[in-house]
Structures are given as structure tokens and as C-alpha cells.
Amino acid sequence: MIYNLVFLLLFMLGFYTILVKKNLIKLVIGLNIMEAATFFWVMALNYREGVIPILKTGSKAAAVVNPLPQALILTGIVIGASTTAFLLTLIIEINKYANVIDLDILKGLRD
């Protein structure tokens, strides 16, 4: 229950940042917060009592925590880092072209 509430709070915080803020770097920060909130939610809801999932010979498979969401989140973190790098490259190029990263001013520069 508290995990759902924390996920909702963090996700809405990131979504608010993307919708309201005018600075392009703040938009990437909001995207990062949304991403991390989703990973935290998946990890917290799939946790059960057990040991770290490295099976030794003779140990039972039911004694370890679920390793599938861990593998998915590991992939997601790496993809999130590459997405952040790509968006920041786009922001640097926009700044080279227009010399500003404010969305309100960039809208006026369109024509």
C-alpha cells in the first residue's frame, strides 16, 4: 500500500516537472525521476523473504528472491542512462543553434 502511494507521488512529481517547467534540463530531470519511481515500484512489489538469488549446489530454488524483475530493472537502468545522454545531446545542439534553452523563448523562434 505505501509502495503504491510513494510510486504515485514520485511519478506525479516527475510528470508535473515535465508539464510545467520551462527549462529543458529540468524536463530531463523529471523524466529521470519518473523512470526511477517505476523501477522502485516494480522492485518493491516483487520482493519476498529470501536470500540473494545466486544458487549454490543443493540449495532450494524457493528460498531465493525473484530474480526476474532484477534482470528487467538492470536493463532499464542502462537504457535510461542512454536516453538521458541522447536528450542532453539534443539540448546542447539546440543551445548552439538558438543560444537559449527556455521553452517560451524557443516557441517564438520557430518561424
Place this chain on the structure above:
Amino acid sequence: MIFLEYLLIALMVFAALLAVIFEEELISIICLSIFSFALTALYLLYKAPDVALTEAVIGSGLNTAIFMAAISQVRSGRKNHVSREDE
């Protein structure tokens, strides 16, 4: 265990809130690094040391580094533009 978990969740929400409400980009990025640190400790509590290692290296180190590189590029480009207009 339960108390530590709730403490880390509170730290995570607080750091995310600070990262959103500050207007200065550098302070926001440092708060995002603190957010990532709390998430790393939570992953360790959830018995996922491999994910915690990746989050510590990428979320807390690499993300901060590339954000700071982008900010320095943006600011130096803006300063050059202003000085060119002055001349």
C-alpha cells in the same frame, strides 16, 4: 529493517521534491544524485546487489557527470554569444 526502509523512502521523496522545486540546475542535479543514492540503499535492502551496483555507478555517477558536462557546454556557449554581441 522496516524503520530503515521507511527512512530511506522518506529521504528519496524529499530529495526528489528538492530536485523539482529548485530553479538552479546544478542544485537540482546534486539532489538527483542524493535521490539515486537512497534508491541504491533500497535496492540493497531488497536483496538485489547487482541492481544496486549498477544504480550506484550509472545513476549516481554517470548521470551526474553527463548532466554537469551538458550544463557547462550550455553556459559556456551562452557566455561566448554575449561577448560576441558586445564586440
